[in-house]
Amino acid sequence: MTPMTRVGFLLAALFTVALTGGGVRAQDDLCAEAEARYRALKGAPSAGANPPVVLLYNYAFCPREVRAKAGSVIRFVNVDKRTSHSVWFKAAGKAESERFFPGEHVDVTLDLAPGAHEVLCGPHWEHQNMRGQVVVTP
Numbered sequence: 264m265t266p267m268t269r270v271g272f273l274l275a276a277l278f279t280v281a282l283t284g285g286g287v288r289a290q291d292d293l294c295a296e297a298e299a300r301y302r303a304l305k306g307a308p309s310a311g312a313n314p315p316v317v318l319l320y321n322y323a324f325c326p327r328e329v330r331a332k333a334g335s336v337i338r339f340v341n342v343d344k345r346t347s348h349s350v351w352f353k354a355a356g357k358a359e360s361e362r363f364f365p366g367e368h369v370d371v372t373l374d375l376a377p378g379a380h381e382v383l384c385g386p387h388w389e390h391q392n393m394r395g396q397v398v399v400t401p
């Protein structure tokens with residue numbers, strides 16, 4: 264292999280990583296799939312659900328960011344095929360939730376100070392970067 268060919272392969276590899284590295288479009292596609300799975304499970308869209316719903320799917324929170332009032336409840340629903348997840352406001356000093364399985368959910372009361380709070384999935388935040396954000400409003 265000539266040096267130029269090697270550079271070409273390297274560039275192609277880098278380009279492939281850039282294209283598949285979890286950009287905004289990939290997140291949108293993922294969340295569209297998650298929504299389709301929610302509808303299949305519940306027979307209704309997640310939008311307008313009460314309590315408001317965040318989907319956990321393929322190592323992502325959908326939507327990635329949600330806003331809700333302090334003291335209100337958010338329902339985190341696992342719409343995955345076989346992976347269990349948890350919900351953990353680690354930086355806020357909260358305990359991690361139980362792990363919950365496909366079709367199951369966890370309701371979290373937002374007893375958090377107003378502001379942005381990162382929410383992690385316990386088993387997947389370190390290696391799969393499964394993180395979301397909840398903006399608590401007064």
Ligand SMILES: [Cu+2]
Nearest residue numbers: 348384387393
């Ligand atoms: Cu997870």
